[in-house]
Amino acid sequence: MRDMLYSEIAQVHGLLNAPDDPDLAIQAGTRLCEELLEPLQDRFGRVAIRSAYRSRQVNALGNERGFNCASNEKNAAKHIWDMRDEDGCFGATACVIIPSAYDKHPEVSGWQHLALWIHDHLPYSSLWFFPSYWAVNINWHEHPKRQIDSYAKPNGRWDPEKFRRETLEKFGDRRVSFGP
Secondary structure, eight states, X not given: OHHHHOOHHHHHHTOOOOOSSHHHHHHHHHHHIIXXXXXXXXXXXXXXXXXXXXXXXXXXXXXXXXXXXXXXXXXBXXXXXXXXXXXXXXXXXXXXXXXXXXXXXXXXXXXXXXXXXXXXXXXXXXXXXXXXXXOEEEEEESSOOOEEEESSSSXXXXXXXXXXXXXXXHHXXXXXXXXX
């Protein structure tokens, strides 16, 4: 839980990174952990948390100071677990690194193998991949969008079926394998 609540922004600026609505934050965080993070850990081993819960105050400061935090409205039901989105829904996001996934596919665009495994096996709402160690913002939401985007190459909206087709064309019947 400590990793989920830790915030460098809060530490540096003397802010408390605690939920206004603990019950909603716990409900959303539990779903994120049980449905996404624990299955990832079961499959791949250690899951390192880079950033997870942010209070409204911490997120707003991060947005104002240009620390790669979206506005509170955009981060509702994402990094702000205790704030429902504009549709009244709840959700939770964590930015994680899965060291074994990066170790298996460190090549440029290697994140796509992890994205495909998550797409095929987990009830995620959205994934945003980053170039450093294939860090990913993984979001659980009560009404999942099933959308994958990336800042890593190839960047932009990602189509898992296109990747699957291209991989089959390139490697034939051998399946894309991923895991320990």
